[in-house]
Amino acid sequence: MSQEKPSVTVRFAGDSGDGMQLAGINFSFESALEGHDIATFPDYPAEIRAPRGTLYGVSGFQVRFGREEVLTAGDEVDVLVAMNPAALKRTLHLLKEGGILIADSDAFDAKNLRLAGYDTNPLENDDLKKKYKVLSLPITSLVREALKDSPLSVKLKDRTRNMFVLGLVFWIFSRDLDIAKDLIRRKFANKPEILSANLKVLEAGYYLGETLEIEIPKIKVSKASLPEGRYRTITGNQATALGLITASKLSGLPLYFVSYPITPASDILHDMARYRYMDVVAIQAEDEIAAISSAIGAAYGGAIGVTATSGPGLSLMSEALGLAVMTELPVIVIDVQRAGPSTGMPTKPEQADLLQAMFGRHGEAPLIVLASATPSDNFYMAIEAVRLATTHITPVILLSDLYLANGAEPWIIPDVNNLPKWKPHIWRGNGDYKPYMRDEETLARWWAIPGTEGAQHVVGGLEKEDVTGNVSYDPVNHEKMVRLRLEKVKRVADDIPEQEVTTGVPEGDLVIVGWGSTYGVIRSVVKQLVEQGYSVGHVHIRYLNPFPSNLQEVLGRFKKILVVEMNMGQLAFLLRGTFLMNVYQFNKVQGVPITERELMSEALKLLK
Amino acid sequence: MTGTTGTILKPSDFQSSQEPRWCPGCGDYAILKQVQTVLAEKGYQPHEVVFISGIGCSSRFPYYMNTYGMHTIHGRAPAIATGLKVMRPDLSVWVITGDGDALAIGGNHLIHALRRNVDINILLFNNEIYGLTKGQYSPTSELYKVTKSSPWGTAENPFNPVLLALSAGATFVARTIDREVKHQREILKQADDHKGVSFVEIYQNCNVFNDGAFADFTDKKKQPETTIFLKHGEPAIFGVNRDKCLVVENGRLKVVKIEPEGSLPGNVYVHDETSLEKAMLVASLFGPAEHVPRPFGVFYRVRKPTYEEQLRQQRDRAKEKMGEVSLQDLLYGDETWQVK
Known part of the structure; x- marks a missing residue:
């Protein structure tokens, strides 16, 4: 039978x-x-x-x-x-x-x-x-x-x-x-x-x-009809590690990876340590504070400074991330989220670090926040994190989560020759260098690498005078610098893809909005709803700060917006606060992924 | 001015345009001057040198240098310097820290930087007090010290930073003092000569919140009786008339009078920088100045592979084992399949 x-x-x-x-x-x-x-x-x-x-x-x-x-x-x-x-x-x-x-x-x-x-x-x-x-x-x-x-x-x-x-x-x-x-x-x-x-x-x-x-x-x-190409299986953590190494090659910058062991991020450290033969320096730090700090030191020295952690570790990194914002150095933190708060449920998935990534620092300390949607997407988002950090000269937090980190999927292996290279925003001039001179368009400050003759300068946590970088307590200058740091991050929106409706109809009755590992379940449910004749779209946000410039317009094409998250409504809070839009929420924080059945029933309630 | 590789610079060439903002009379001025002198004497160019500091009075140091620098956050300078040095072994990297910065909030990073033997120079300006926050006790303040945060006297014992550094695995450990500029300069030079982590504790007077903390060791009258300046291979002799020495008795150090004059006892302590046991023994002299002389100089110096060297070897071992692997091959991994 x-x-x-x-x-x-x-x-x-x-x-x-x-x-x-x-x-x-x-x-x-x-x-x-x-x-x-x-x-x-x-x-x-x-x-x-x-x-x-x-x-x-x-x-x-x-x-x-x-x-x-x-x-x-x-x-x-x-x-x-x-x-x-x-x-x-x-x-x-x-x-x-x-x-x-x-x-x-x-x-x-x-x-x-x-x-x-x-x-x-x-x-x-x-x-x-x-x-x-x-x-x-x-x-x-x-x-x-x-x-x-x-x-x-x-x-x-x-x-x-x-x-x-x-x-x-x-x-x-x-x-x-x-x-x-x-x-x-x-x-x-x-x-x-x-x-x-x-x-x-x-x-x-x-x-x-x-x-x-x-x-x-x-x-x-029967077999799947996957697109033609060479495949392997890949987990989210593997994809992150490979993405970072690829980013190092594409940018021509040396890679410094440092991490303190923590579930579920440790596998990235294991992979990076194994890849020593690819010239990555991979170090196990004495704690997360040392991890982010030494990544900042490496970035000051002209390397891509990267650390990977989970929620508790990200909390420990808060102060140093403020320093990275202030000194405007390209460091990347990969937060593989797990169920919190505190030690929480370390082996269970959750997406509750979004607001920590956005706001978890003292002072006005904006930085870029990205989130990968599938295990293999970590490869591309890790590259994107490095690209944005080294061209806009700012720290970046990339959010992954336990479900993505450990989950595996077939991955069509890209031809490395087809991956776009980029030029980091490094000072190579012979002119008069000032640490807070900026690119007119992006507002990125010039990254001058120690060893460069004539570009000696001091950066640090104290507020600096615009352009010169001298320590300054001038009230108007402080506000100017706060605004500049914010505007620099906002302008990243000009350098990222516009938001697409990932699945389903481009406008209609309902849009289901998600970020991170809910991609699969939302896409699957939206496909089924569309097959059943409903007017539903799926918007999956991979750029969380800044948002894609057309996000508000895209969401506005739908009568109802349902934000699906494995937290108590953090993206919903951001969307309401940013766009003053009315959104419905579906939230699950049980340490297990949202099921298709659950989401389907929530969506149908709004489609009645 | 900015140096061009090859030119010999003056100490003032390492001075930035920023006016130092330490209190008048602060011991930090003397150290700044000596560091600039050593850099000039050793023929560095400003762009080859980086100063990393944490938070505290001493940590303002990088602003006053015409080199690269980073004034970071409280306690983390050794970690930041580690990341920098690992990626940039070509640079001369210095950490400027204080007793609160290095030994309270940053204790963890300090011991691990020492243990790893990162080739950096850590200068710990020890004034036994919190200056920038205006006068709280520090991890090196003596027991019962009365400060703003200990009006009834402290209830905790101080660290002996030299002993701590030795235990943590530092490969160059020395102590000097702000007022002894020649000694200080010599120690700084040797610290920089040393390949591997160099830890230099500098007794530094805070004339506002802890004035005279080291007067016992700097007062010209008292100094001969209260200090021993260690020299490799030489017996530990001190006293106004050079009539006292240290002897080893039952594994302990003891002060004895040299009698008759000029005839050293057979068990006199002869310093040996290469001996960790001796370094720890002599570093343990930490009692009140009226009873126990305080040793200065190089306690310990040994050449061991640095962290950067170890990491390079680790990479070479991996490369030798794996051969040349292209990025494309790395992405392929162990097992792939073709879909047509």
Whole structure:
């Protein structure tokens, strides 16, 4: 028996030590390689190894693949892998009626059932069996049996259970095992015994599918019609790292990357540190204050100074960002947002740092704020952040978030020769240099690099006299400088693309407005609404400060404006305050992405 | 005037057009003059030198130099200088900081810059008081000191900055004093000669809020009894009549009289700049001047790879392992596929 579907969602759930992320990444990559579009959502706890069997220790990896543009990781899942009762309890509500549930019956013992809060074994529940296609299999025993000749300890053997379910899922989707094997070979290249165990178990899982006496539907999904080109999969954090290195090459400026480890931004540091051979200097600072400060020092010295962090780190950087505004130096902060305030939920997504990025400094301290919309968009927005910083000579904050940072998608790799280069606004003249001389058009001050003869100057946090840069307490001069710094940022609007209606109709009844990782869900819902005959458009804002010059006009073409955010209405606040426009809000702050169903129902309320 | 590479400049060529705005009689003037002298003597050109400061009286320093400079925020100068020096090893980078800036708000950055051995010169102007905020106690103020923020006397012990720098892994550690201009100049020169991080504590008199804090060590009458000027390879002798010395007894330093005259005891302390153990031992002399002489000079000097050198090697190792990788190949990553 076989079913054909436009897209399918699979979720792997288990203990945080069960290797669910690895199984999910492997499956996602193979899906992309088979020609599907994909969207992934790794959902893991903050604890590295939470006590086994507990509800809070459940780690999940959700991947949706399909023949059409796959915009979100899916509201519901078609196939759920639950490695223990806690995983089942936490994720069963996501499984579609009639969906396939794969569970390790060996893990459903008295202790684990108690830890998950089950009185009886749910796998033996008749309702469950009626509602879903249940594959309750003694996976632990099957794995141990498959590895009976392996010299590995029982503990290590049990760790390969993720490969068993991966094999089984591969069988359900008639996938090619070779790619999975390649990935496993790379992962365990230096551990031959573990490698051979993983390969063996992967095959055991796959072939179990063939010999099972129960009927499992094999699911077929046709390939996506992606544009022609060479592809890879990419996560948001990977894209950011690659974007920064590309920006360094395009601008001809050396790259200084410095960061203090923080979830979910650390992977950017890991990538940059690995890319030392690309001439990037990558440093782990003693704290976020040192990170931004040393980035400022590097920028003063003529480099692109970049740091990456998350909300708490951005808070620590506030004072130094004020210095970067005052000294007008090109530093870039990448804020990979997570749920706050304070430590909040470090492994859950949220978009609640927008106003901090806009206003989180003392004094009048405007800077450029950008936000990427998809994982791969981080590549282009990182380049854009560097371009704007080094041509307008100002700090830039690029907002990403956990959902983008960890989510993966297929990415059409650009030809580097087609990426536009630019000329940084560096002082190379021999004339009389003054630190606050400005370009007439952009108001960017000239960036004079130490070592340049005759351009010696002092910059600093104290207010400076216009042009000369001498310390000044003159009241009128202070206001003039405040206005100049603001106007300089405002004029960036002349150097960024106009706002487009990303999806749907260019004018009409309703526009759904978003920024950051809500791109996928808004686009998907708007497409569906348009198909159903509604007059709806999607505006996704990637330039948050300054806004694109035509934003007000574009939004004004619609009767109603719905602003969708994973915060309490920060962009809505900015739009109202900037344009005095009436906007509706849809806000969700649960540390999980907004679902298509939720947004659809909100949109329909406004379309009635 | 601006120098052209190759010309020998005068100290005044390093002086900016800005009139220093320190209080008349401030010890900072003497240090400014000595730094300018050292730069001229060493043949620097103004555009090759950068001064990075934090916040505090001393941190106004960069404005008075005709070099590149950055007057930054409180405590962060070592971090800012680290970023600059890493990307620009060709520049001579100096950090000007004070006891509050370096040891209170900026303590973290200071110890990490020292630990990393960034090739910068850190001049800590220690006046044992907060001057710019008008007279609060600092991390180097002595216990029980009465200040505006400690009207009943402080309840905390001061840092010994030299000992702190040694423990943090500094590779050049020295102490000098504003009034001893020749000694100061010599120390500054050696600090700049040193490849790696140089930490120089300069006792600096604040004649407004803490006048005479170092009088015990600067008063010409008292000085011979209260100070020891360390010299590499030489025994630690002091006293008006050069009749006292330090000896090592049971692992501790002790002051003894040289008796009979001219005959040094066998266990006399002989300074060795290359010994961290000796440097820490002699740096630990930190008691009241009437009981314990205060050492000045170079405590410790050792050549170790600098942070910039280590980073260069790290890059070279990575390049050797990976070979030439084009940007396009980097973007491709490990696994790609073609859609037609």
